[in-house]
Amino acid sequence: MTAKTWLITGAGRGFGHEIARAALEAGDQVIATARNPEQIEAALPGHEDHLLAVRLDVTDSVSAADAAQAGLERFGRIDVLVNNAGYxxxxxxxxxxxxxxxRQFQTNVFGTFNVTRAVLPAMRAQRSGHILNISSLLGVVGTDWWSVYCATKFAVAGWSEALSKELGSFGIRVTSVHPGQFSTDFLDPSSLGMTDLRIDDYRSLDAERRDFVSGRNHDQPGDPQKFAAAILTLASLEQPPVRWAAGSDALASFQGRAAQLQDSAAQWHELSSSTDSAAQTK
Ligand SMILES: NC(=O)c1ccc[n+]([C@@H]2O[C@H](COP(=O)([O-])OP(=O)(O)OC[C@H]3O[C@@H](n4cnc5c(N)ncnc54)[C@H](OP(=O)(O)O)[C@@H]3O)[C@@H](O)[C@H]2O)c1
Structure with missing residues (x-):
C-alpha cells in the first residue's frame, strides 16, 4: 500500500494526537496542526522525516491556508484531511x-469549513482524497444541556453528507465520524466550555449534568487509540461510509435514531402526505 499524507487539526492532544501517531506508525506522512505546534513535536519524537508540525487555529482562515500550503510544499499532496479540532x-x-x-460555531463549524476550503483545491487537482469530519453521537441525537454543541455537530454531519455528493465525481470521499464517549480531555475543564450564567429553572438539570461530567472525566468507555486505529481503517477504504458510529454507545444512537424516524414516519404518515398538491397525488 502506498503511503498517504494526512492533515490533522487539533493534533496536540486527544483524538488528533492519537490519529497522528497511528498514521506515522503506519509509515504515512503527517501534517499535524495545532494552536501550539511545539506540543506536537514534543509528543511525537523520532518521526521528523514524516512529520510536519504546523501552527493552525481553525478559527483563522489565513492560518488554515498557510498550514495547507506549508504541508503541500513539504509533501506535495494531501490525501486525508481529518477535521478534528473542536470542543x-x-x-x-x-x-x-x-x-x-x-465561539462554538466559529470553532466546530466555520473552523472545519476554513480548513476544508484550504485543502480542497489540492484534492480536486489530484482527483482524490478523503475528508473525515469529526462530528459526534450528539450530531445524531439531540440532548438537553448540550443543545448548542449538538447544533454544531448536526451541522457538520449535514454538511458532510451534502459535500460527499458534491465531491464524489472528483474522487473525493467524505465521512462524518460520530464518536460516543471517549477518554480524552473532552470533558476536562481544559477543554469543556461551561457557563457562569445560572437561571433557577435549570438548576437541577445543571447540577445533574455537572455531576455526570466531573464523575466521567477521563473515565469514558471509549479508547482513543482504538478510535485512531479505526480511522486508519476508514482511510484505507475505496468506498468509505458517509457516516460512521464510533463506539457501542454511538452505534446504539444510530439504531435508535433510525427506529425513531421509522416510527415517526409511520405515525404521521397521513398528515405528512396530506400536504402534497392535488397534481402530485394523482
Ligand atoms: N472525546 C469524546 O468523547 C468526543 C465525542 C464526540 C466527539 N468528539 C469530538 O472529537 C474532537 C476532538 O476532541 P477530543 O475528544 O480529542 O478532545 P480534546 O482532548 O479536548 O482535544 C480537543 C482538540 O481540539 C483542539 N482545538 C480546540 N479549538 C481549536 C482551535 N480553535 N484551533 C485548533 N485546535 C483547536 C484542541 O487544541 P488545544 O490543545 O490547543 O486546546 C485539542 O487538540 C472534537 O471535535 C470533539 O467535539 C469527542
Missing part, C-alpha cells in the same frame, strides 16, 4: 451568551 460548549441554551455560541 463542547455545555449549558442550557438560555444560559449561554451569544459570544459563547459564536
Amino acid at each position: 463542547g460548549q455545555a449549558g442550557a441554551f438560555e444560559e449561554l451568551t451569544p459570544q459563547l455560541i459564536d
Whole structure:
C-alpha cells in the first residue's frame, strides 16, 4: 500500500494526537496542526522525516491556508484531511451568551469549513482524497444541556453528507465520524466550555449534568487509540461510509435514531402526505 499524507487539526492532544501517531506508525506522512505546534513535536519524537508540525487555529482562515500550503510544499499532496479540532460548549441554551455560541460555531463549524476550503483545491487537482469530519453521537441525537454543541455537530454531519455528493465525481470521499464517549480531555475543564450564567429553572438539570461530567472525566468507555486505529481503517477504504458510529454507545444512537424516524414516519404518515398538491397525488 502506498503511503498517504494526512492533515490533522487539533493534533496536540486527544483524538488528533492519537490519529497522528497511528498514521506515522503506519509509515504515512503527517501534517499535524495545532494552536501550539511545539506540543506536537514534543509528543511525537523520532518521526521528523514524516512529520510536519504546523501552527493552525481553525478559527483563522489565513492560518488554515498557510498550514495547507506549508504541508503541500513539504509533501506535495494531501490525501486525508481529518477535521478534528473542536470542543463542547455545555449549558442550557438560555444560559449561554451569544459570544459563547459564536465561539462554538466559529470553532466546530466555520473552523472545519476554513480548513476544508484550504485543502480542497489540492484534492480536486489530484482527483482524490478523503475528508473525515469529526462530528459526534450528539450530531445524531439531540440532548438537553448540550443543545448548542449538538447544533454544531448536526451541522457538520449535514454538511458532510451534502459535500460527499458534491465531491464524489472528483474522487473525493467524505465521512462524518460520530464518536460516543471517549477518554480524552473532552470533558476536562481544559477543554469543556461551561457557563457562569445560572437561571433557577435549570438548576437541577445543571447540577445533574455537572455531576455526570466531573464523575466521567477521563473515565469514558471509549479508547482513543482504538478510535485512531479505526480511522486508519476508514482511510484505507475505496468506498468509505458517509457516516460512521464510533463506539457501542454511538452505534446504539444510530439504531435508535433510525427506529425513531421509522416510527415517526409511520405515525404521521397521513398528515405528512396530506400536504402534497392535488397534481402530485394523482
Ligand atoms: N472525546 C469524546 O468523547 C468526543 C465525542 C464526540 C466527539 N468528539 C469530538 O472529537 C474532537 C476532538 O476532541 P477530543 O475528544 O480529542 O478532545 P480534546 O482532548 O479536548 O482535544 C480537543 C482538540 O481540539 C483542539 N482545538 C480546540 N479549538 C481549536 C482551535 N480553535 N484551533 C485548533 N485546535 C483547536 C484542541 O487544541 P488545544 O490543545 O490547543 O486546546 C485539542 O487538540 C472534537 O471535535 C470533539 O467535539 C469527542
